[in-house]
Amino acid sequence: MKISGITLWHRRLPLSKPYWLSGGRLKFEALDSTFVRIETDGGLVGWGEGCPWGETYLPAFGGGIRAAMELLAPVLIGENPGDIDRLNRAMDLALPGHPYAKSALDMALWDIAGKRAGAPLFELFGGAEGEGVAVNSSISTGTPEEMVALIDQARAKGYRTHSAKIGGADIAGDIARIEAIEAALPADENVTYDINRAWVPGVAIQVMQSVAGSARGWFEQPCQTLDQCAVVAASTTQPIMLDECLQTFQD
Incomplete structure (x- = not known):
């Protein structure tokens, strides 16, 4: 053929x-x-x-x-x-x-x-193993009320895990978004806060430490580079996941 x-x-x-x-x-x-x-x-x-x-x-x-x-x-x-x-x-x-x-x-x-x-x-590719993996809803940045409403809409469609887009110059606004989402999220649901590289390390550390007592989710790609994210990881107890800065298999 x-x-x-x-x-x-x-x-x-x-x-x-x-x-x-x-x-x-x-x-x-x-x-x-x-x-x-x-x-x-x-x-x-x-x-x-x-x-x-x-x-x-x-x-x-x-x-x-x-x-x-x-x-x-x-x-x-x-x-x-x-x-x-x-x-x-x-x-x-x-x-x-x-x-x-x-x-x-x-x-x-x-x-x-x-x-x-x-x-x-x-x-x-070798067959399936284990249970299926939950698919995230993708929640656009907005006011705290708008983001909670979007999560409610996603829940009505069957989603139980969510990716909420935050990150920007408004530190108080990001803290308010996280606190509102955590207050409204049922105990059996999960959320990841996806910053998409918007924070510098100092801002990332400030926000993540401010919500350490309430945020249950991971923080995804808080800063631009792998080294910057490593600085944040060493300065906070909140879990971090990476994606945009991983460009090669070596990364």
Whole structure:
């Protein structure tokens, strides 16, 4: 079986309402999505999608996905779609870096692999273990009352764990948001406070120490860099999780 064609579609996906994060520092009203279809001469088709979370969140650009296809598609045409590791290495040679631009193609290759095997991908990856993982609701930055109302709406949809977007120059405002959410949150629900890199270490330490007696949740990516987050972790008892500053496997 050989790859015979690659087709792209571009769609601008409007959000139902503006979404704010990082204490209102970042605003999103639509997402730039690229859908990829890999066709094979054996009739199997694989689908993938690249949809960066806005242009200002991380170094990933929707238009860059489509531009990269001019370099990446010729590398795949005529190749066996089952040679996924080799094809990923070939794409890395054709375009070093830019993993976000390659992810849709990688996704489509795995879609073909699952269809070829007649099995879902989780089985090809080794099978399922343990219980399912709860999915977070995503709560946009707002006033304390607005954020509590959004969590109530998410609860009505079945969510029992939430990611609340805070972080900004208004220290008292962030403390008020956390205290309001904690006061309203049922004992059997969980919340993570996602700062999206908005705080400097001093602000992070001040806020986290101020709510140490009430906040049950983790604080996600409080500062820009790994070193800054390490300073915060050494100065507070509140648990911290990281994501944006982890760019490589070495991180």
